[in-house]
Amino acid sequence: ELQLLESGGGLVQPGGSLRLSCAASGFTFSNYAMTWVRQAPGKGLEWVSAISGSGGHIYYTDSVKGRFTISRDNSKNTLYLQMNSLRAEDTAVYYCAKGGEYKWLDPWGQGTLVTVSS
Amino acid sequence: EIVLTQSPATLSLSPGERATLSCRASQSVSNYLDWYQQKPGQAPRLLIYDASTRATGIPARFSGSGSGTDFTLTISSLEPEDFAVYYCQQRFNWPPITFGQGTRLEIK
Numbered sequence: 001e002l003q004l005l006e007s008g009g010g011l012v013q014p015g016g017s018l019r020l021s022c023a024a025s026g027f028t029f030s031n032y033a034m035t036w037v038r039q040a041p042g043k044g045l046e047w048v049s050a051i052s053g054s055g056g057h058i059y060y061t062d063s064v065k066g067r068f069t070i071s072r073d074n075s076k077n078t079l080y081l082q083m084n085s086l087r088a089e090d091t092a093v094y095y096c097a098k099g100g101e102y103k104w105l106d107p108w109g110q111g112t113l114v115t116v117s118s
Numbered sequence: 119e120i121v122l123t124q125s126p127a128t129l130s131l132s133p134g135e136r137a138t139l140s141c142r143a144s145q146s147v148s149n150y151l152d153w154y155q156q157k158p159g160q161a162p163r164l165l166i167y168d169a170s171t172r173a174t175g176i177p178a179r180f181s182g183s184g185s186g187t188d189f190t191l192t193i194s195s196l197e198p199e200d201f202a203v204y205y206c207q208q209r210f211n212w213p214p215i216t217f218g219q220g221t222r223l224e225i226k
Contacts, residue, residue, distance in 0.1 A: 102212075111161055
């Protein structure tokens, strides 16, 4: 069964950092692009970042460029999102999803909540 | 950036009725258009990809149509578990991948 499990969310002060992880199982992880999507409380879905299967191609939405870094460790079947210089507007549930690079997103993890507040 | 506009924002129907949800793109996305369902407290779930192909395990009452700029998600006969928020998403011209703002399907 394909499964994605996020971790690493929590409460952080403005300007702080967090690293999210997404552990994948049930498929050949290195063969697929992976994507992070976030959802602010009560709001819609926002694409954040994507990475190719090899890790050689990386993409970000403009609002996180220079602050967030996506990466993957194919030996550990794990996707990461390093988030620095966090702002209140980064508060959201962060989902990882299999897909991206012109492929649909399926499945999605259960999400991890990031709250940026003093 | 391609903007996706979904209508209506809220749709109030009864179980057994037919639901028609619309998604319009600001420019052509060919058929690179997907639909997701999200229930409260849950992650989104893929329903339809490439505008009209049902994802694995999705019931036949869900169907998608359209190409270019105008797309439709149809639920032929609503079941109680279908009341949720539905999002369209394009992956033709990216980054960024963009989502519509969502249509809330509620019980009348």
